[in-house]
Amino acid sequence: MTNSKLSRRRALGLGAAALAFPAVPGALAQPAIGRAIPREFNLTLSHVTANITGRRRPAMAINGQIPGPVLHFREGEEVVINVTNRLREHTSIHWHGLILPSGQDGVPGISDGFQGIDAGGTHQYRFPLVQAGTYWYHSHSGLQEQSGIYGSIVIDPATPEPFGYDRDYIIQLSDWTDETPSHIIANLKRDPGYYNYNKRTLASLISELRRAPDGATRSTIVSDRIMWGDMRMDPTDIEDVGGYTYLVNGHTPAQNFTSLFRPGETVRLRFINSGAMTHFDVRIPGLEMTVVQAHGNNVRPVTVDEFRIAPAETFDVLVRPRDGRQYQVLAETMGRQGFAQFSLATQEGLPALPLPPHRPRPVLTMADMGMNYGPSGLDRGTPMPEVDAPGHVAPMDMGGMDHSAMKAPAGSSQDMQHGSTGGMNHGSMAGMDHSAMAGMDHSSMAGMNHGAMGGMAGMNHGPAGGAAAGGMDHAAMGHGSMAMPDPLVNNVGAPPGARVLSYRDLRAAKPLYPVREPTRIIEIRLTGNMERYIWSINGNSFSKAQPIQLHLGERARFRFVNETMMNHPMHLHGVWMMPQVGNGAENPLLHTVNIKPGTRLDVDIEADAPGGWAFHCHMLYHMETGMMRKVEIVAPRTAAAR
Amino acid sequence: MKTRSILTAAASLALLALGALQAAPAHAQAMHHSTEPPFSHEILTGAVLFEKLEYGWGLDGPNVGRWDGQAWYGSDVNRVWLKTEGETARNGRVESAEIQLLYSRLLSYYWDFQAGVRYDIRPQPDRFYGVIGLQGLAPGMFEVDVQGFVSERGDLSARAEVSYDAYITQRLVLQPNVEVNFALQKVPELDIGSGINDVEAGLRLRYEVTREISPYIGVSYERKLGDTARYARNEGEDVGGWAFLTGIRLFF
Numbered sequence: 001m002t003n004s005k006l007s008r009r010r011a012l013g014l015g016a017a018a019l020a021f022p023a024v025p026g027a028l029a030q031p032a033i034g035r036a037i038p039r040e041f042n043l044t045l046s047h048v049t050a051n052i053t054g055r056r057r058p059a060m061a062i063n064g065q066i067p068g069p070v071l072h073f074r075e076g077e078e079v080v081i082n083v084t085n086r087l088r089e090h091t092s093i094h095w096h097g098l099i100l101p102s103g104q105d106g107v108p109g110i111s112d113g114f115q116g117i118d119a120g121g122t123h124q125y126r127f128p129l130v131q132a133g134t135y136w137y138h139s140h141s142g143l144q145e146q147s148g149i150y151g152s153i154v155i156d157p158a159t160p161e162p163f164g165y166d167r168d169y170i171i172q173l174s175d176w177t178d179e180t181p182s183h184i185i186a187n188l189k190r191d192p193g194y195y196n197y198n199k200r201t202l203a204s205l206i207s208e209l210r211r212a213p214d215g216a217t218r219s220t221i222v223s224d225r226i227m228w229g230d231m232r233m234d235p236t237d238i239e240d241v242g243g244y245t246y247l248v249n250g251h252t253p254a255q256n257f258t259s260l261f262r263p264g265e266t267v268r269l270r271f272i273n274s275g276a277m278t279h280f281d282v283r284i285p286g287l288e289m290t291v292v293q294a295h296g297n298n299v300r301p302v303t304v305d306e307f308r309i310a311p312a313e314t315f316d317v318l319v320r321p322r323d324g325r326q327y328q329v330l331a332e333t334m335g336r337q338g339f340a341q342f343s344l345a346t347q348e349g350l351p352a353l354p355l356p357p358h359r360p361r362p363v364l365t366m367a368d369m370g371m372n373y374g375p376s377g378l379d380r381g382t383p384m385p386e387v388d389a390p391g392h393v394a395p396m397d398m399g400g401m402d403h404s405a406m407k408a409p410a411g412s413s414q415d416m417q418h419g420s421t422g423g424m425n426h427g428s429m430a431g432m433d434h435s436a437m438a439g440m441d442h443s444s445m446a447g448m449n450h451g452a453m454g455g456m457a458g459m460n461h462g463p464a465g466g467a468a469a470g471g472m473d474h475a476a477m478g479h480g481s482m483a484m485p486d487p488l489v490n491n492v493g494a495p496p497g498a499r500v501l502s503y504r505d506l507r508a509a510k511p512l513y514p515v516r517e518p519t520r521i522i523e524i525r526l527t528g529n530m531e532r533y534i535w536s537i538n539g540n541s542f543s544k545a546q547p548i549q550l551h552l553g554e555r556a557r558f559r560f561v562n563e564t565m566m567n568h569p570m571h572l573h574g575v576w577m578m579p580q581v582g583n584g585a586e587n588p589l590l591h592t593v594n595i596k597p598g599t600r601l602d603v604d605i606e607a608d609a610p611g612g613w614a615f616h617c618h619m620l621y622h623m624e625t626g627m628m629r630k631v632e633i634v635a636p637r638t639a640a641a642r
Numbered sequence: 643m644k645t646r647s648i649l650t651a652a653a654s655l656a657l658l659a660l661g662a663l664q665a666a667p668a669h670a671q672a673m674h675h676s677t678e679p680p681f682s683h684e685i686l687t688g689a690v691l692f693e694k695l696e697y698g699w700g701l702d703g704p705n706v707g708r709w710d711g712q713a714w715y716g717s718d719v720n721r722v723w724l725k726t727e728g729e730t731a732r733n734g735r736v737e738s739a740e741i742q743l744l745y746s747r748l749l750s751y752y753w754d755f756q757a758g759v760r761y762d763i764r765p766q767p768d769r770f771y772g773v774i775g776l777q778g779l780a781p782g783m784f785e786v787d788v789q790g791f792v793s794e795r796g797d798l799s800a801r802a803e804v805s806y807d808a809y810i811t812q813r814l815v816l817q818p819n820v821e822v823n824f825a826l827q828k829v830p831e832l833d834i835g836s837g838i839n840d841v842e843a844g845l846r847l848r849y850e851v852t853r854e855i856s857p858y859i860g861v862s863y864e865r866k867l868g869d870t871a872r873y874a875r876n877e878g879e880d881v882g883g884w885a886f887l888t889g890i891r892l893f894f
Contacts, residue, residue: 185685185687186687186688186689187853189685189687189689190687190688190689190691190893191853191893194853197812197813198812199809199812200809201809201810201811201812202808202809202810202811203810203811226782229781229782229783230781230782231781232752232779232780232781232782232783389719390719390748390749390750391718391719391748391749391750391751392751393751394751395750395751395752529718529751531751531752531779532718532748534718541718542683543683543684624685625685625718626683626718628683
């Protein structure tokens with residue numbers, strides 16, 4: 001495996017990724033000059049007409065193609081990227097996951113001194129590459145990312161990687177809609193169930209009742225319906241937006257993007273989820289996958305059968321197909337609305353293999369409602385100066401709740417943990433105060449309300465509880481159906497025994513930071529109003545919220561509490577996020593951490609990059625409707641002066 | 643006279659349409675903000691809903707045409723709301739027509755407080771009212787709209803509307819609804835008695851061809867009560883009865 005062979009093959013693989021649209025000739029200038037002069041790249045953004053589904057629809061492209069061109073960088077070099085805006089509107093490009101000066105990060109109004117790129121203008125980005133791996137770039141203005149302003153970044157490492165492979169492919173997943181993205185927001189604002197054609201209906205009630213084995217199950221089904229109605233919420237709301245066609249490198253499932261291999265070779269697949277609103281569950285029937293990089297950082301290789309990839313995440317996996325047959329790589333959406341798929345094959349041009357039937361659609365349970373995230377604010381060890389704006393936080397009046405009904409109808413739970421609670425850290429339970437638990441009166445929980453929840457303060461594990469507390473659930477404490485879903489286990493509906501990737505399986509191969517106690521704990525409650533399609537952090541939408549200030553050099557711990565019913569992949573620009581998954585110094589370094597509904601998770605941040613940084617949910621429409629903040633990392637002196 | 647009433651009805655519909663036009667650029671508006679710095683990051687959207695646009699065949703009375711529509715435009719918290727409803731009877735003569743212009747503010751997760759003015763073009767004499775109201779979603783997923791009115795003469799009245807969308811399948815929806823009108827004083831010139839004036843109940847079965855367009859059939863029962871009924875009888879009018887409905891629900 002010589003270097004030249006590798007790079008030729010890599011060029012082949014990456015070139016294929018850019019076939020969706022013809023590249024504008026000469027648009028990508030890559031003069032082969034020495035290290036001293038930064039390599040220069042040119043990106044031009046323009047309106048185009050795309051035909052993905054058979055209808056000609058307006059879209060936006062980079063250098064005439066969707067996805068945009070692959071930016072192939074080398075660790076240690078400095079690059080100059082000229083972004084020319086031929087759109088009729090303001091734009092910006094953000095380099096997702098890259099560690100760079102704030103002024104080069106590309107978020108208008110948040111990155112230091114950056115106000116975006118006016119229509120007709122050109123902006124020059126210039127930054128050194130201090131890392132290697134798989135990343136991506138996208139517009140950070142409005143909803144342009146959904147329209148096609150995204151592409152991939154590959155940074156070759158300065159030192160050899162601790163794993164080898166024969167072929168290298170970028171697999172950029174995305175979701176395409178024929179609708180205008182701004183129209184989608186308007187639809188969600190006037191009817192949050194606009195795209196949900198999997199609602200609970202009288203017809204589904206009758207068929208559920210007919211299937212029920214006994215009267216007790218039937219009454220559970222009925223009271224579960226009544227309870228959701230009383231809460232005015234919809235347990236079938238898994239994915240907000242529908243009507244998507246799911247793409248691999250711009251190819252529809254029928255177009256069958258193909259990664260070539262010869263039997264016995266090792267193929268590196270760089271999965272990038274550039275979907276605006278889609279979590280994908282990825283599997284390759286007949287092949288196991290070895291995850292070697294997560295979010296661009298090497299991890300200790302871990303072999304899995306399936307993984308869930310949240311929007312903005314990247315996972316690099318190695319596969320070793322032995323047979324000369326066609327393998328189907330399936331990326332099924334979390335809400336089971338569709339598939340992205342491509343083939344691993346020994347020749348181009350094969351028709352796509354038929355798609356399998358969808359796995360059962362998940363349905364949220366009371367546990368996903370996060371009714372039991374316990375105390376808040378000071379009681380949780382976190383100062384919480386923010387006041388919730390009206391209408392942002394779901395009323396937790398569970399007065400009418402029937403405890404018996406809290407058992408989810410069998411098999412319908414999104415987060416039934418089928419023995420996978422193995423991740424629970426029993427060791428950390430030693431610190432649990434059992435005496436406080438004695439005070440927990442089961443009977444009083446039937447009429448649970450804010451008052452009763454206050455009584456749960458006694459169950460607080462304190463800040464030191466960390467992820468272990470997050471991972472521990474009430475089920476483990478004998479509350480049965482009061483289970484808090486495991487924040488790290490992804491129930492992808494895999495067959496029993498299948499290995500499904502969890503953040504717990506990720507161990508940083510080269511930890512960047514030593515273990516140390518956080519200087520501060522900052523509570524980040526993920527809040528919102530599904531009924532009005534408002535999203536917020538700590539009860540305040542971006543337009544109303546103040547920045548979160550961190551001190552340069554401090555170790556902050558973001559204590560995420562997801563009070564909503566949706567997954568939120570939270571992305572912090574400029575610095576790494578280290579979810580406290582129990583791996584100590586080897587906790588993974590991620591740029592985006594998916595926070596599951598009704599769960600909490602501690603994520604540490606080494607605040608070593610001064611400036612203004614965007615912090616937001618990477619569900620595009622959640623960000624756009626308010627789930628975003630500015631994080632300011634300032635020198636302690638400056639902070640004191642304020 | 644007849645032409646004039648039709649004209650006034652048309653005018654009130656035109657006003658609503660104007661509201662619709664105001665709401666329509668919402669899509670453009672949501673896009674538009676990306677041309678501005680993101681710190682003024684508030685999304686303005688709007689919607690137009692005609693819950694009722696129907697013709698009722700009176701099973702024991704006259705045929706009635708009816709509309710009931712609302713439109714809003716604004717941010718998450720602050721919105722402008724336009725509501726209109728009315729009835730035509732006897733060969734298209736407009737019996738009642740009202741239009742409301744309201745300011746709406748998000749109070750809590752499920753509820754908006756609303757205040758503004760209402761103008762009744764029909765019945766004659768036309769009349770202005772001040773309005774305060776509460777609109778939202780009650781436990782059990784009931785859509786609720788409660789309004790209190792004070793007329794330019796100082797008369798107090800109120801109205802409550804409740805409806806529920808029962809999804810039979812993903813597109814077939816059965817919607818029961820009830821509307822009740824109260825008045826504190828009688829207003830003889832408008833044939834309004836004191837107490838409960840009338841009750842209207844309907845059951846509409848719609849098919850959501852798209853979320854925007856849903857044709858429906860249904861039945862309704864309407865009944866004037868107390869002095870209001872007496873006024874109606876004195877004028878030889880109907881006090882209510884059953885009707886079979888066909889109509890279309892529009893939601894843009």
